Amino acid sequence: MLELIQDVTEKKLEEEKQQRLQQQLVHSDRLISIGRLAAGVAHEINTPLAILSGMIQGFLERNGSFGSETIKEFKTMQKVTKRIEKTVDSLLELSHFEGNEQPKPVNINELIKDTISLMTEQFAAKNKNIVLKLSSRLPKIKGFAEQLQQVFMNLLINADDATADGDTISIITQQKDKGTVSICFKDTGTGIPEDMTSKIFDPFFTTKEVGKGTGLGLSITYGIVKRHRGKIQVKSKMGRGTTFNISLPVDIGKVITHGQRDKDFSC
Numbered sequence: 001m002l003e004l005i006q007d008v009t010e011k012k013l014e015e016e017k018q019q020r021l022q023q024q025l026v027h028s029d030r031l032i033s034i035g036r037l038a039a040g041v042a043h044e045i046n047t048p049l050a051i052l053s054g055m056i057q058g059f060l061e062r063n064g065s066f067g068s069e070t071i072k073e074f075k076t077m078q079k080v081t082k083r084i085e086k087t088v089d090s091l092l093e094l095s096h097f098e099g100n101e102q103p104k105p106v107n108i109n110e111l112i113k114d115t116i117s118l119m120t121e122q123f124a125a126k127n128k129n130i131v132l133k134l135s136s137r138l139p140k141i142k143g144f145a146e147q148l149q150q151v152f153m154n155l156l157i158n159a160d161d162a163t164a165d166g167d168t169i170s171i172i173t174q175q176k177d178k179g180t181v182s183i184c185f186k187d188t189g190t191g192i193p194e195d196m197t198s199k200i201f202d203p204f205f206t207t208k209e210v211g212k213g214t215g216l217g218l219s220i221t222y223g224i225v226k227r228h229r230g231k232i233q234v235k236s237k238m239g240r241g242t243t244f245n246i247s248l249p250v251d252i253g254k255v256i257t258h259g260q261r262d263k264d265f266s267c
């Protein structure tokens, strides 16, 4: 009898696991197709946009033929076209799923330190505590340094946006097991409402005001982590803060995908 109950429980757990995996698959599939669509649209926008910004530049160079009001309007046009260009660039980032580039050894700790030193100017408030707990025995991983740097930047900018004076942003690196490293970005900021955590990785999902957020940061981040055959998970509590946990395989070529457990949030 006892055996039977155990059997049923195991079966149920297995079914639930399958269901969860299925949901994850649908979700990542959707993100990939949205990414491809976005890239197509971006290419379509690029050419006319280049013509437009070239013409505006031309008008500005002939500034003798226009009044100061008109020149001011041209300058505004130039500013907004620059903004479109930036958004289009981010869209194109979404589509870089395949590349000919080979993965190279990356020192994650160094990359994190470099990223922070690049960003000190950008941090909104100087009164935030940045805490680094970087494992001194972290193995190098095979990957794409520039892309990983973009991941760290996106997570830092988001943490910066979500925190106020006196808050803390911590970055923790650890070797999780022989083949995996874990990187955590933890903040004591606003937190994310529970019903929103499933949406934050969607392209264009943003809670920020127009001009501040594009909603592309986390979808690009998700794409890059997947390209490294890694995982990204989020845990958040309203009013308490948010933690993003990324786990990356040390060797992209030697990833065993079956038999992986789901619960491996390690910070």
Ligand SMILES: Nc1ncnc2c1ncn2[C@@H]1O[C@H](COP(=O)(O)OP(=O)(O)O)[C@@H](O)[C@H]1O
Binding pocket: 154, 158, 159, 162, 187, 189, 190, 191, 192, 200, 201, 205, 206, 207, 208, 212, 213, 214, 215, 216, 217, 218, 219, 242
């Ligand atoms: N550390 C964080 N704390 C609170 N909310 C966050 C955090 N990171 C991301 N978010 C939420 O996820 C949304 C999507 O993030 P992202 O894709 O980077 O786009 P954007 O930053 O342009 O809004 C943000 O608008 C915000 O609501």
Ligand SMILES: [Mg+2]
Binding pocket: 154, 157, 158, 213, 215, 216, 217, 218
């Ligand atoms: Mg962002």
